Amino acid sequence: MADVVPFDPAHLAGVLDLCRSEGWFTFSASPERAEASLTAPGVVALVAVEGTRVVGFAQALTDGVVQAHLSLLATAHDRRRTGIGRSLVQETLRRCGAMRMDLVTDTAEEFYAALPHRRFHGFRIYGDVQPSGGTS
Numbered sequence: 001m002a003d004v005v006p007f008d009p010a011h012l013a014g015v016l017d018l019c020r021s022e023g024w025f026t027f028s029a030s031p032e033r034a035e036a037s038l039t040a041p042g043v044v045a046l047v048a049v050e051g052t053r054v055v056g057f058a059q060a061l062t063d064g065v066v067q068a069h070l071s072l073l074a075t076a077h078d079r080r081r082t083g084i085g086r087s088l089v090q091e092t093l094r095r096c097g098a099m100r101m102d103l104v105t106d107t108a109e110e111f112y113a114a115l116p117h118r119r120f121h122g123f124r125i126y127g128d129v130q131p132s133g134g135t136s
Contacts, residue, residue: 002055002084004091007038007045014054015047018074027072044068044095048075048084055079058088060096068098 007015012035019027019034027034038045038059048056056075062068070092075085093101 001082002048002050002079002087004046004048004087007047007057007059009035009039011047011049011054011057012038014049015057018054018057018076021077022074024072024074044092046088046092046095048079048088050079056084056088058092060092060101062096062098062101064097066099068093068096068101070101070103073103 012031015038016028016031016034019025027037037043042061042063043059044062045059046057047054054076056079057072058070059072060068060070070089073085073088075088089101
């Protein structure tokens with residue numbers, strides 16, 4: 001089983017590899033932007049590692065009291081269905097210190113539905129950038 005640990009800049013290459021494999025080019029196009037996002041105030045960023053290999057990561061924004069938002073979650077394709085994603089979600093929520101964590105998904109509905117949850121309807125609001133596939 002993978003160890004879940006706080007993100008460290010030494011994990012950045014592995015996180016970027018996971019982002020590329022998911023088609024998430026917002027992170028992988030700029031390592032500096034990705035690192036700044038993963039280490040920003042109010043962010044909880046965790047990685048799942050097996051030895052030196054990053055096999056998953058999660059990023060959440062939190063107020064540390066009531067509310068958190070799971071922004072990103074990725075698991076290496078060859079390590080899915082092994083409990084890594086579930087461990088990352090549970091540990092991220094625990095470390096956020098929040099009572100609840102919201103998220104948006106367009107690819108993993110069955111995975112999140114298997115966790116204790118309440119379903120809400122929501123929207124993703126964009127600034128000047130128009131959404132065009134792979135905008136995570």
